[in-house]
Amino acid sequence: MSLKKEIRSETRELKEGSLLYIVSWIRKNIKFLLIPGSRLKELTARELEYEKRVSQRKFISRLVAPLTLLGIFIIFAMITLVVFGSWIAPYTREEALGIYMNAWGPPSPENLLGQGFYGRDVLSRLIYGARNSIIIALPSITLSVFFGVILGVIGGYYGGAIDSFMMRIFDIMLSFPALVLVLVVVAIKGEPLIEDIMLAYGILGIPYYSRLIRGQVLQARELPYIQAARTSGAGNLKLMFKHILPNSIQPIIIAFTFNIGGIILSLAGLAFLGFSDPTLIEWGNDIAKARLKLYDAPWAPLWPGFMILITVLGFMLLGDGLRDALDPRMKNL
Amino acid sequence: MSLVKYIVKRIIVMLPVLFGALTIGFFLSRMMPGDPVFWYLYATGNPHPQPAQYASMVRQLGLDQPVIIQYFRYLGELFTGNWGISISLAQGEPVWDFIMQRLPRTIDITILSMIIASIIGIKSGVISAKKRNKTGDTFIRFMALIGVSIPVYFLGMILQYYVSYELSNLTPIMGSMLLSGGIIAIVICIIFMIFGKLIDKKFLRLTGIFLLIIGIFLIYASLIALDIILHLPSEGFKNMAYTDPAYVTGFRAIDAFISGEWYMITDYFNHLILPVLCLSFITIASITRQTRSSMLEVLEQDYIRTARAKGCKEKDVINSHALKNSLIPTVTVIGLNFASLLGGAVLTESTFNLDGIGGLLIDCVRNVDYWVLSALIFTITLMFVIVVLITDLIYAFLDPRIRY
Numbered sequence: 263m264s265l266k267k268e269i270r271s272e273t274r275e276l277k278e279g280s281l282l283y284i285v286s287w288i289r290k291n292i293k294f295l296l297i298p299g300s301r302l303k304e305l306t307a308r309e310l311e312y313e314k315r316v317s318q319r320k321f322i323s324r325l326v327a328p329l330t331l332l333g334i335f336i337i338f339a340m341i342t343l344v345v346f347g348s349w350i351a352p353y354t355r356e357e358a359l360g361i362y363m364n365a366w367g368p369p370s371p372e373n374l375l376g377q378g379f380y381g382r383d384v385l386s387r388l389i390y391g392a393r394n395s396i397i398i399a400l401p402s403i404t405l406s407v408f409f410g411v412i413l414g415v416i417g418g419y420y421g422g423a424i425d426s427f428m429m430r431i432f433d434i435m436l437s438f439p440a441l442v443l444v445l446v447v448v449a450i451k452g453e454p455l456i457e458d459i460m461l462a463y464g465i466l467g468i469p470y471y472s473r474l475i476r477g478q479v480l481q482a483r484e485l486p487y488i489q490a491a492r493t494s495g496a497g498n499l500k501l502m503f504k505h506i507l508p509n510s511i512q513p514i515i516i517a518f519t520f521n522i523g524g525i526i527l528s529l530a531g532l533a534f535l536g537f538s539d540p541t542l543i544e545w546g547n548d549i550a551k552a553r554l555k556l557y558d559a560p561w562a563p564l565w566p567g568f569m570i571l572i573t574v575l576g577f578m579l580l581g582d583g584l585r586d587a588l589d590p591r592m593k594n595l
Numbered sequence: 596m597s598l599v600k601y602i603v604k605r606i607i608v609m610l611p612v613l614f615g616a617l618t619i620g621f622f623l624s625r626m627m628p629g630d631p632v633f634w635y636l637y638a639t640g641n642p643h644p645q646p647a648q649y650a651s652m653v654r655q656l657g658l659d660q661p662v663i664i665q666y667f668r669y670l671g672e673l674f675t676g677n678w679g680i681s682i683s684l685a686q687g688e689p690v691w692d693f694i695m696q697r698l699p700r701t702i703d704i705t706i707l708s709m710i711i712a713s714i715i716g717i718k719s720g721v722i723s724a725k726k727r728n729k730t731g732d733t734f735i736r737f738m739a740l741i742g743v744s745i746p747v748y749f750l751g752m753i754l755q756y757y758v759s760y761e762l763s764n765l766t767p768i769m770g771s772m773l774l775s776g777g778i779i780a781i782v783i784c785i786i787f788m789i790f791g792k793l794i795d796k797k798f799l800r801l802t803g804i805f806l807l808i809i810g811i812f813l814i815y816a817s818l819i820a821l822d823i824i825l826h827l828p829s830e831g832f833k834n835m836a837y838t839d840p841a842y843v844t845g846f847r848a849i850d851a852f853i854s855g856e857w858y859m860i861t862d863y864f865n866h867l868i869l870p871v872l873c874l875s876f877i878t879i880a881s882i883t884r885q886t887r888s889s890m891l892e893v894l895e896q897d898y899i900r901t902a903r904a905k906g907c908k909e910k911d912v913i914n915s916h917a918l919k920n921s922l923i924p925t926v927t928v929i930g931l932n933f934a935s936l937l938g939g940a941v942l943t944e945s946t947f948n949l950d951g952i953g954g955l956l957i958d959c960v961r962n963v964d965y966w967v968l969s970a971l972i973f974t975i976t977l978m979f980v981i982v983v984l985i986t987d988l989i990y991a992f993l994d995p996r997i998r999y
Contacts, residue, residue, distance in 0.1 A: 329737060377852050411897035434615040437983070439938050439975045445960045446623045446968075523744055530944050534748050535957060549748065553946075567749030582740060 290318065300552055309378030322510075324587040333579025340573050341377055343392040353386040360545060366559035376561035379551040387543055394544045396573060398456055399525040407518055410471025411507070416471065418479030419502050432469035440466045448537045456539045460530060460584075463525060474517055511587055511592030519581035523574035530570050545570050598991075603845035605987070609980050613973065620972030621669060625662050629963035632656065634683035656682065669969075674825055679966030684958055690970045691889070700832060701944075701951035712878035713929055718927070720886025721918060724894065735883065742880025750762045751873045753970040755829040759869065761818050763826035770820025780806045811822070820996030828866050830948040832839040837862060843981075870947045878932045889921040896920075922993050930986035937982070938975035987996040 297408055320495045343350065351358070352374070362381030369376040375384040417425040435586065440463075482488065491505050533546025540547060545566035552562035632652055636644045644652070653659050657668060672679070678690040685693050723735040724843045765773070784806040791799035828834070832847070840850040842861055851859035893899065894917055902916045903909075941953035948954075952971070959968040 284849055314944070329733065329740075430611070434612050434619075437612055437976055437979045438619065439972065440618055441941055441977070442956060442960075442972055442975065443623070445956070446627060449960050449963075450623075450626045450628065527744065527746055530746055531748070534746075535945060553748070555754065556752055556756055563752055564756070567746055567752065568744050569750060571741070571744060574746075575740060578740045578744045582736070592998065 292318065294547070297528050310420065321587055325583055327586070328582055329579050330583025330586075333527050333581075333583060336576030337497060337580060340392055340576060343389055344396055347389045347393055351386040351389040351554040353383050353545075355390055358382055358386040366555055367506060368559075368560060369561060375565055376559065378548060378559070378562040384548075384565055387548055388545070389567055390543045391545045391548065392569070392573075394542050395526060395530065395546070395570070398460060398529055398544075399522055402460040402464035403467065403518065403521055403525050405461070406467025407471050407514065411511070411514060414472035414475035414511075415479055415502050415507055418476040419483060419498070419506065428472070429476075432472060432494045435466065435469045436473075441532075444532060445535075445537060448532075456542060459529065459538070463528065465564065467521065467525075470521075471514060471517065474513050475510055478513060479506055482506045482510050505542055516581055516585045516588065519577055520582055523577035523581070526570065526577070598988075602984070603987075605984050609984070612980060613977060616976035617670075617969065617973050618666075620969040621661070621666055623972075624963075624965045624968040625665070627960070627963050631683040631965060632658065633964045634962060635686055638683070638686050669966075678970050679711065681967045682964055683962040684955075684964045684967060690966050693967060694952075694970060694974065695845060697951055698956050699847070700949060701937060701940075701953070702965040703848070703876065704867065704870055704940070704943075704949070704951065705844060705933065707867060708874040708878060709929065709936065710934050711871065712875040712882055714934070717877070717886050717918075717925060718883025718921075720883040720891055721913060723883065723887045724890030725913060736887070739880040739883040739887075742876055743884070745877070747873060747877055747940070747942045748946045750876060751869070751943060754869050754873060755946075760828045762816050765816065765820035768819055770817045772817075773813045773820060774817035777817060780810030780813060784810060789861035797884045825865060827868055829869065832863070832866055832949060834862055839851075854862065870943055870949060873947075874943055878936070881932060882925060883929055886921065886925045889924045890917060893917045893921040918994060923990055926986055926989050926993065930982050930989075934979040934982040937978045 348355065360380070360382065362377070364377060365379065365381045367373060367377035367381060373383045373385065375388070378384050378387065413428060417428045443466065444459060444462045448459060452459050488501060488505055491501060496505065529538075530544075530546035530549070533544055534550050534553070536550050538547055538550070539543065548566040549563045552566075554557065556563055618919070632649065633644075634641075634648065636652060636922065641648065650659075660668070669679070681688050681690055681693045712995060719735050719739075723732045723739075726732045763958060784803045787799045787803035818824050833839070837859055839856045840847060840856055843850045843853050847863050848860050851857070851863065899912060899917055903914045907916070938952065940951075941956060943949075944953035945957060946952045952975070955967070956971055957969060958964075
């Protein structure tokens, strides 16, 4: 009893609700946030605290590999560009969308990375482009994770006709060339709107997550603790989303990190082919406009391409590090 | 016999997928805005058609019917082997003739880059798993991650600018300097290799290999600058001066070989170097990652310990015990990559201006070519499904426990 009080008082040293408290809580519980199922309730408070500390230390020590740190650094740099873009960029957003005389000018003190289409400053457009290029990836991937996980859990849990019907549909969706579908959807809408592209990619991503979590659910369904929960009277919904889902979500987290990079890449590729909203300041758009000027003004298409590479690399490095840290097979190494 | 049964069973399962692809392709292509008939008349020398002419053309193509009737008519025509004609891209040419012109080029690039990627990818994946968490492993993993995350058009543009364009601009004086630099690099490399072997320092040998690569590249650049060999072309499939070889199989290299025009073969492969380099770099990355992770899994197994304990050489343990067992996921990845490249490496083809399946796809969407688009979607799905089937069959050769 006294021990519990002690622990509670430790956490109460910082004022509840303050920023520092939240940060320290996240730091303490990072592993349990990522793997909600790993909370061990039946242990005593002291053991729990010890286990938490050990596993947290193991998790963080596995996460702190040089490549992962590089990835986290890149992502933070990109977030800085997204949030504080207008403070960092040498020109304002209106100036980056203006029309000037000397198009495709070489790098100079005024334009550090040269000038692109309509004489717009390449550096400013790189910085403003970060916001659109990164943020348009998020809605589509959220859509596909949300529906993919729900459908996958339902299919894997109930099995039978629902499951096989869904899997047939997903088979068709997976073997259907994704790029074609997106191209045609964009062409049908006439004016390429970024929302349509995001929606198309979001729907096309559903089968991937669904199959991923279905396999996990099929394994978890037969475990003894599920039987125990069922005997103690848990309903289907509670079983699916409280007991099974937290224990099988881990591969989804890893795939999510990888696929943010993948979606950024695909959207930029689509913009490169000319199927994107031309009014957006976006890296893929910039490349599409400047690619024919590659030999006269190499800075105009190459820098946005480099930015895409760096951003995607950041997410991929983080995903790789997370997989190494979360993979239960690697625990004994 | 059971294998044949299995294949037949799989083909029966494939049919609904293919039918679904056909249906979706048909309706999607009909939903696109745009008027291919106008472009047809425009290209056949009638830029300002009379309304009557236009209506008769629409009737002739059968586009005046409701879409659902068009769909059943299309399905009926398929049984007679008539896949329709290309309307706006190649006026009036049958769809398959048109696709068959483009398909061999895509197949050439795909096969070449997949061969290179499989060999290098599996090899580097094995090396990376063997030296887990050491410098070599970190380097290979980092390179593989770059390969996964690089936009293919960015890589293509870098190659076009720095390898094709800059090298073609070198003067002969620069060329002779590069040549001497390359020779010096290779001499130092040989010295390093010999010393590395003598005093058994791995670092020296690695530096030697690195210098060898630099030396070969410098000598290659100098040969281009001295006008001894042609510079790498940045786009397209053939020099403008050369005509196509006589049509036999559709594959340019084979046609040129048969018709005895040897210079066309070298020209053709010269044009393929950069795109193949580009595609194989990206494919190498995914193959390496998959090989590494499955190798790591297999190396933990008990039979590997047994093999080591009974005194197998480490080389044999890796190459015959571990590698063969870890190849199944790798084969899956190779198959999927192969299928997606066959379905048109759209971005690579549009970067290097190659008229393959991918370029055709983009043209179809831009010009609203109904029947070509439906047939293309069907073809791509068909190739995907067939490649998946073949991969499943290869599993049985790799793992005798799998029986069909």
